[in-house]
Amino acid sequence: MTNADWANKDFYKTLGVAKDASAADIKKAYRKLARANHPDSKPGDKVAEDRFKAIAEAYDVIGDEKKRKQYDELRSMVGSGFGGGFAGGRTTTAGGQPFDINDFLGGQGGGGGGFSDIFGGMFGGGGGPRTRQAQPRRGADIETEATISFTDAIEGVTVSLRLSSDAPCPDCSGTGARSGTVPRVCPECEGVGMVAASVGGAFTMNETCPACHGRGLVVDDPCPTCHGSGRGMSNRTIQARIPAGVKNGQRIRLRGKGASGERGGPAGDLYVSVKVADHPLFGRKDDNLTLQVPVTFDEAALGADIKVPTLNGAPVTVKIPAGTPNGRTFRVRGRGVVRKDGHRGDLLVTVDVQVPAVLNDKAREAVQAYREAAAGSDIRANLFNGGGAS
Ligand SMILES: [Zn+2]
Numbered sequence: 001m002t003n004a005d006w007a008n009k010d011f012y013k014t015l016g017v018a019k020d021a022s023a024a025d026i027k028k029a030y031r032k033l034a035r036a037n038h039p040d041s042k043p044g045d046k047v048a049e050d051r052f053k054a055i056a057e058a059y060d061v062i063g064d065e066k067k068r069k070q071y072d073e074l075r076s077m078v079g080s081g082f083g084g085g086f087a088g089g090r091t092t093t094a095g096g097q098p099f100d101i102n103d104f105l106g107g108q109g110g111g112g113g114g115f116s117d118i119f120g121g122m123f124g125g126g127g128g129p130r131t132r133q134a135q136p137r138r139g140a141d142i143e144t145e146a147t148i149s150f151t152d153a154i155e156g157v158t159v160s161l162r163l164s165s166d167a168p169c170p171d172c173s174g175t176g177a178r179s180g181t182v183p184r185v186c187p188e189c190e191g192v193g194m195v196a197a198s199v200g201g202a203f204t205m206n207e208t209c210p211a212c213h214g215r216g217l218v219v220d221d222p223c224p225t226c227h228g229s230g231r232g233m234s235n236r237t238i239q240a241r242i243p244a245g246v247k248n249g250q251r252i253r254l255r256g257k258g259a260s261g262e263r264g265g266p267a268g269d270l271y272v273s274v275k276v277a278d279h280p281l282f283g284r285k286d287d288n289l290t291l292q293v294p295v296t297f298d299e300a301a302l303g304a305d306i307k308v309p310t311l312n313g314a315p316v317t318v319k320i321p322a323g324t325p326n327g328r329t330f331r332v333r334g335r336g337v338v339r340k341d342g343h344r345g346d347l348l349v350t351v352d353v354q355v356p357a358v359l360n361d362k363a364r365e366a367v368q369a370y371r372e373a374a375a376g377s378d379i380r381a382n383l384f385n386g387g388g389a390s
Pocket residue numbers: 186187188189190191192193194209210211212213214215216217
């Protein structure tokens with residue numbers, strides 16, 4: 001049993017022994033580490049499981065006199081610069097000399113194991129998705145939506161979000177074994193997850209172990225919940241802080257709140273698309289709030305102090321000067337949206353001059369009197385002289 005990654009792995013380091021350690025010392029180190037990291041003693045601990053696999057793989061090689069010798073030879077070649085040109089093609093150089101892989105393999109007697117396995121694995125790219133085992137993998141990003149009120153968008157709010165994501169099966173903690181039992185190390189691949197498969201001629205390729213599908217562990221009594229896969233869905237509720245000033249349609253990124261990572265990898269991120277509900281009175285323009293305020297003709301003509309509501313606070317008084325036209329906007333400072341720097345935008349009050357639909361007798365008389373008083377000025381004069389331009 002050999003593995004494509006020999007060249008890149010320091011099995012001595014994995015077992016914590018010196019390169020010239022005796023076979024007895026290697027065995028002793030292996031036993032100690034295997035016991036400490038065995039899935040029996042730490043069910044569901046993925047890190048320990050991966051470490052256990054790495055220990056088994058290392059011992060498989062340097063615990064075997066013949067394989068250890070091959071491994072040492074390969075490592076010394078890699079160390080002397082042989083490894084640099086591997087990936088590309090059949091011809092590379094060893095110590096500056098042209099080198100043909102076929103010559104080399106011929107000298108080793110073909111498919112009987114040893115180097116042909118190593119090179120086969122390298123040239124074949126490992127033959128499967130698990131070429132590199134036990135690499136930490138970052139958890140997936142998760143997308144979700146939250147609808148918040150207009151006021152909460154202005155002030156910021158903490159929302160509870162229910163998330164569904166891939167997670168270890170809760171009943172077996174991801175081991176795939178029925179509760180109360182534990183998986184055992186795969187006897188086919190001895191926990192490595194890969195086996196050598198002959199592809200004809202001198203070459204062999206490493207492929208995912210068919211007995212354990214690359215896990216390195218086999219389950220005799222599968223967990224009834226996940227049917228031995230060890231995977232499940234988790235429904236969790238998290239508290240997410242939506243910052244003050246969020247806009248409708250904005251996407252908020254919450255680092256590390258996505259799916260949890262595998263084999264010690266970091267968690268993914270959570271993206272929350274925020275929908276902001278409309279407010280019956282207030283609108284929004286960037287950091288400013290907007291408000292339409294009806295005013296009467298006389299207020300606009302004579303001027304007035306008018307009381308207007310604010311979104312989250314006491315009403316404020318806006319001074320409308322005499323002669324204010326319809327549609328003019330007044331600014332109330334600091335009553336808008338909280339900006340990133342902590343300051344607030346403004347409240348923009350736009351006057352909407354109302355024409356009374358019905359007049360009582362007294363009001364009609366007053367307006368008649370106004371018409372007579374204001375007679376003499378023709379506000380449409382410009383329409384008939386070309387806009388006053390000529
Ligand atoms: Zn296996």
